[in-house]
Amino acid sequence: MKLNERSLAFYATCDSPADNAGFLYKRGERHTAYHRRWFVLKGNMLFYFEERESREPVGVIVLEGCTVELCDSAEEFAFAIRFSGTKSRTYVLAAESQAAMESWVKSLSRASFDYMRLVVRELEKQLEEMRWGPASGCGGCRQLPGSWKPKPSGPEQSPERLPALPAILPKENGCAVWNNVPGADRPPDTSICSGYDSEGNPRPPPLPPRRRASSSEAGSAGAAAAESPSTFCRLHERYGQEVTRLRQDWLERRRGPRP
Numbered sequence: 001m002k003l004n005e006r007s008l009a010f011y012a013t014c015d016s017p018a019d020n021a022g023f024l025y026k027r028g029e030r031h032t033a034y035h036r037r038w039f040v041l042k043g044n045m046l047f048y049f050e051e052r053e054s055r056e057p058v059g060v061i062v063l064e065g066c067t068v069e070l071c072d073s074a075e076e077f078a079f080a081i082r083f084s085g086t087k088s089r090t091y092v093l094a095a096e097s098q099a100a101m102e103s104w105v106k107s108l109s110r111a112s113f114d115y116m117r118l119v120v121r122e123l124e125k126q127l128e129e130m131r132w133g134p135a136s137g138c139g140g141c142r143q144l145p146g147s148w149k150p151k152p153s154g155p156e157q158s159p160e161r162l163p164a165l166p167a168i169l170p171k172e173n174g175c176a177v178w179n180n181v182p183g184a185d186r187p188p189d190t191s192i193c194s195g196y197d198s199e200g201n202p203r204p205p206p207l208p209p210r211r212r213a214s215s216s217e218a219g220s221a222g223a224a225a226a227e228s229p230s231t232f233c234r235l236h237e238r239y240g241q242e243v244t245r246l247r248q249d250w251l252e253r254r255r256g257p258r259p
Contacts, residue, residue, distance in 0.1 A: 012040060012047040012057045019043070020107040023052075025075055025094040034075055034094060039104075044111045046081075061091060063111045070105070077101040081108065 020041040025034040026048060037048040037058070044064055047057040061081065071080040075094035079101060082090045095101035109115065 008045075008047075008060055009056045011042065011045075012049075012060070013055060016042065019111065020104060022100060022104070023096065024048075024104065025096075027073070027075075027092040027094075029089065039093075041107055041111060044113060046108070046111070063108060064113065066112070068105050068108045079105050 018040050020039075022039060023036055024039045026037050027034050037050065038052045038054070040047045040049070040057075044062060046061040046063055048059055048061075049057050063081070066081050066083045068079060068081055071078055071092060073092060073094065077096070077098060077100070078092060078094040080090055080092050082088075093104070095104055
């Protein structure tokens with residue numbers, strides 16, 4: 001994994017809130033001596049500095065694919081960060097008190113994205129149980145959304161008691177009319193109603209007769225069309241004269257009274 005040193009240094013020393021911070025004793029990789037370092041946990045990255053006021057971290061531990069567990073060591077309140085793999089390094093740290101050790105072990109165990117993914121899945125599961133549990137009658141059982149069915153408000157009716165649909169649906173103006181009243185399961189009597197053919201199928205309603213314009217209406221329409229241009233010309237001339245008169249009055253008032 002390639003990491004940008006400047007970006008890491010800025011992220012370690014910026015004003016973003018830290019998940020945990022404090023002094024820990026870190027055992028060296030080559031030498032077994034412990035050195036007191038200032039540790040800062042942000043997200044899944046554990047930074048450690050030589051001093052609390054240091055501007056740049058000495059190193060960083062990416063907490064992915066690791067386990068945090070207690071270990072036996074010369075130092076009291078010691079715990080280890082172990083990574084999977086034969087050549088992976090194990091970091092041995094020691095806290096200054098029992099409470100500090102428990103706090104660090106808890107925060108480091110929850111720092112990885114794998115843990116956050118498990119938490120999100122568990123929350124989604126609980127949300128589904130809360131959403132679909134009351135519909136099935138029990139709060140703890142889980143039910144799929146597709147299997148939920150609403151309960152009938154009235155007395156439950158068996159399929160045998162439901163009224164049967166008519167074999168041939170009556171139609172009004174070519175549209176089927178649904179009728180669930182008793183006796184609707186019998187087909188309509190085609191012998192009485194003349195709207196059905198010999199086979200019992202409904203006939204479409206007859207088309208209304210097309211209206212034809214009379215000679216007087218046609219003559220009046222033609223006369224109106226012939227008179228429309230002359231009417232427009234008269235209106236245009238009338239309003240044109242009025243506009244001209246108003247314009248002359250305005251020009252005379254603008255010039256002022258004559259001497």
